[in-house]
Each structure stands twice: as C-alpha cells, then as structure tokens.
Amino acid sequence: MNITSIIAIYxxxxxxxxxxxxxxxxxxxxxxxxxxxxxxxxxxPANFQPGKLVMRASIIAAVLTGIYVLNYIYGWVGADTINLAEDLLAEPS
Known part of the structure; x- marks a missing residue:
C-alpha cells in the first residue's frame, strides 16, 4: 500500500x-x-472546544487507520470472510 493511499484513508x-x-x-x-x-x-453550544475535537478525532482516526493497514497487510478479514449471502442461503444440514 502506498503512503499516499494511507494518507487519503486517514x-x-x-x-x-x-x-x-x-x-x-x-x-x-x-x-x-x-x-x-x-x-x-x-x-x-456553550462549551465548544475545537482543539479537543481535533485531538480526539486524530487519535481515533490513527488507530482505525492503523487497524485497516494491518488488516490489508496480514489479511485478517477479507471478502471471503464476510460473505453473508453464502451463509444465509446455505441449506441447513
């Protein structure tokens, strides 16, 4: 994954x-x-604090982007894992 892709996702x-x-x-x-x-x-709002919002969003976005990139590298969850149609349409055994 390119660094530009990671920045765009972040x-x-x-x-x-x-x-x-x-x-x-x-x-x-x-x-x-x-x-x-x-x-x-x-x-x-009476107590809007944009600095707190920026910090909170930056930290959460960094963690979520990190999880996304690690999933991209290691392939923990893929399209074959989340195939709900196959699970729902399968005949019971």
Missing part, C-alpha cells in the same frame, strides 16, 4: 470520526446554566 477516517464525535460533550446554554445572548439559537 483523511477520510478523520473526517468521519470528527463528524461522529462532534456532539459528544457539548452542552447548550440552558444545560450549562449560562445566560444566552439575545438572538442566539436555543441549540447553540
């Missing part, structure tokens, strides 16, 4: 991880007990 996994972990740990102003600014949406 970037895709990082984006997905960032979007999935975005709502965790966020509180609205009502939940945090902070006064809202006039005109502010009720759902606006």
């Amino acid at each position: 970037a895709l996994v990082w984006i997905m991880t960032a979007f999935v972990s975005l709502p965790f740990g966020i509180k609205t102003h009502d939940e945090a007990g902070i006064a809202k600014i006039p005109g502010q949406a009720d759902s606006a």
